Amino acid sequence: MAEDTVPVFDTLVVIGPGLIGSSVLRRARAQGNLARRLIAVDQNPDVCARVAELGIADEVTTDAAAAAAQADCVMLCVPVGAMGPVAAQVVPAMKPGAVLTDVGSTKVSVIEAISPSLRADVPYVPTHPMAGTEFSGPDAGLADLFENRWCLITPLDCTTTDALEKIRTLWERCGARLREMTPAHHDRVCAIVSHLPHLLAFTICGTADDLASETRSEVLDFAASGFRDFTRIAASDPIMWRDIFLSNREALLEMLGRFMEDAQAMARAIRWEDSDYIVDRIERGRKIRKSLIENKQA
Numbered sequence: 001m002a003e004d005t006v007p008v009f010d011t012l013v014v015i016g017p018g019l020i021g022s023s024v025l026r027r028a029r030a031q032g033n034l035a036r037r038l039i040a041v042d043q044n045p046d047v048c049a050r051v052a053e054l055g056i057a058d059e060v061t062t063d064a065a066a067a068a069a070q071a072d073c074v075m076l077c078v079p080v081g082a083m084g085p086v087a088a089q090v091v092p093a094m095k096p097g098a099v100l101t102d103v104g105s106t107k108v109s110v111i112e113a114i115s116p117s118l119r120a121d122v123p124y125v126p127t128h129p130m131a132g133t134e135f136s137g138p139d140a141g142l143a144d145l146f147e148n149r150w151c152l153i154t155p156l157d158c159t160t161t162d163a164l165e166k167i168r169t170l171w172e173r174c175g176a177r178l179r180e181m182t183p184a185h186h187d188r189v190c191a192i193v194s195h196l197p198h199l200l201a202f203t204i205c206g207t208a209d210d211l212a213s214e215t216r217s218e219v220l221d222f223a224a225s226g227f228r229d230f231t232r233i234a235a236s237d238p239i240m241w242r243d244i245f246l247s248n249r250e251a252l253l254e255m256l257g258r259f260m261e262d263a264q265a266m267a268r269a270i271r272w273e274d275s276d277y278i279v280d281r282i283e284r285g286r287k288i289r290k291s292l293i294e295n296k297q298a
């Protein structure tokens with residue numbers, strides 16, 4: 001068999017087959033070289049029933065420990081606030097040498113929550129695929145969700161070279177581009193590129209909604225304008241984003257503070273008719289958009 005047709009793992013267990021977990025399962029099904037056997041675990045029996053209907057796993061169960069006992073890799077795809085409790089359920093059941101990994105959007109607090117459950121014979125590889133949509137659940141998954149998108153990996157002392165290599169190969173076979181960094185650096189980067197934009201989107205939608213009800217005006221009737229792009233990410237899952245905000249609190253509050261200073265500076269420029277400042281800021285925004293398009297990330 002050619003090297004890249006040999007599955008990375010024999011049995012892959014995905015816990016939380018929602019948007020991200022079911023995308024991994026779909027890719028694994030489509031390609032056959034991520035794992036030979038796929039098991040999906042969810043605490044919600046309706047999700048299990050839907051995953052079974054979709055046919056994207058060989059086995060579907062609500063019993064996380066029983067599934068983990070069969071795994072060569074357990075991938076945690078639950079909201080970041082559930083990572084610690086789920087790890088405590090599954091790690092004791094895992095076979096020696098099986099790999100534990102997660103896809104959580106924050107890293108420092110997820111690693112802290114999982115750490116008390118870790119075992120010397122179960123290597124752990126924290127990851128974060130930087131791809132998604134505003135939708136959640138098993139129907140939202142896409143086999144090509146990770147194509148050409150970054151997957152950030154934050155290896156730890158307990159991450160063996162072999163486990164790291166396997167997880168890197170798994171994400172490469174999902175089509176992702178890989179970058180390694182420390183968990184703290186990851187959280188600062190994601191606070192500005194992902195968490196703050198979501199905070200702003202939720203907030204601006206709330207402000208517009210308050211204004212519409214206070215003034216009984218037609219504010220939201222004309223929302224298919226610049227506002228529309230904020231509403232897409234504001235449609236994201238409340239549990240997922242509550243958990244992300246609370247678990248990346250320090251970095252997010254720091255970026256929000258910097259943003260508020262910059263917004264204040266813009267307000268000042270508008271008040272004093274400082275056209276150069278205003279134009280400079282708009283040009284910087286345009287440049288960022290252009291470079292994202294050039295990097296095929298927009």
Ligand SMILES: NC(=O)c1ccc[n+]([C@@H]2O[C@H](COP(=O)([O-])OP(=O)(O)OC[C@H]3O[C@@H](n4cnc5c(N)ncnc54)[C@H](O)[C@@H]3O)[C@@H](O)[C@H]2O)c1
Nearest residue numbers: 016018019020042043077078079080104105132133136137
């Ligand atoms: N949505 C995104 O854009 C995105 C991108 C990258 C990473 N992530 C991260 O991936 C993870 C999953 O996000 P998602 O968007 O796929 O969520 P999702 O809501 O689509 O799926 C999560 C699934 O986990 C299940 N679940 C919750 N608690 C559980 C538990 N204790 N035991 C078993 N199952 C449980 C839920 O029933 C649900 O089916 C989160 O940690 C999130 O931060 C999300």
Ligand SMILES: O=C(O)C(=O)C[C@]1(C(=O)O)C=C[C@@H](O)C=C1
Nearest residue numbers: 105129130131132133134194233
């Ligand atoms: O594209 C979107 O809708 C997303 O929200 C995806 C997005 C992001 O902010 O880019 C959201 C959270 C993740 O942890 C990674 C990706």
